[in-house]
Amino acid sequence: MRRLIATVALCAALAACATAPTVYAPAAGAQAVGFSELRIEPGRYRVTFRGGPGAPMTQVADYALLRAADLTLADGYDWFRVVDRYVAQSGDGGGSRLSVGAGGGSGGYRSGVGVGGGASFDLSGGPALTQTIEIIMGKGAPPSSARGEVYNAADVRRxxxxxI
Incomplete structure (x- = not known):
């Protein structure tokens, strides 16, 4: 019994290490947690933030807006407008699974039958969410007739x- 408990505890610890936390930092790769951006033209970017498994949608959306604000300020602009937004989900959150198998065989004077079972438990925390926004940046007062969401970059940053 002690061996079973130790094995389960070790598996849980390893699974916790494999789950990337959601932090506001550049993504280390295409599927890594963090932000990335693509400059489409001067004053226009596509900003992506990928959250870790189980990260709340509000956190993922806030971090995408924060990266947009940082880019806006770094490029010398005052405000940005979100002109396109979409969310993607990867992974299904896993869930628990149970399987049972049986087999048999014979060879010469001996035969045998075996039955096995297995179980898996989802320790990932849920699916990973990615939010991508396309922004247009501007200087001075934001246009009052702007369609879409307009944000003051300094206010978003603050x-x-x-x-975080």
């Missing part, structure tokens, strides 16, 4: 940045 408000969301204070929470």
């Amino acid at each position: 408000t969301i940045g204070a929470r």
Whole structure:
């Protein structure tokens, strides 16, 4: 019994190490947790933030907006407008699974039958969410007739940045 408990504890610890936490940092690769961006033209970017498994949608959306604000300020602009937004989900969150198998065989004067079972438990925390936004940047006062979401980059940086 002790061996079983130790094995389960070790598997849980390994699974926890394999799950990437959601932090506001550049993504180390195409499928890694973090932000990335693509400059489409001057003053226009596509910003992506990929959260770790189980990260709340609000956190993923906030981090995408924060990266947009950082880019806007770094390029010398005052505000940005979100002109396109989409969310993707990868992984299904796993879930628990149970399987049972049986087999038999014979050879010469001997025969045997075996039955086995297995179980797996999802320790990932849930599916990973990715939010991608396309932004257009501007200087001065934001246009009052702008369609879409318009944000003051300094305000976004101050408000969301204070929470991380």
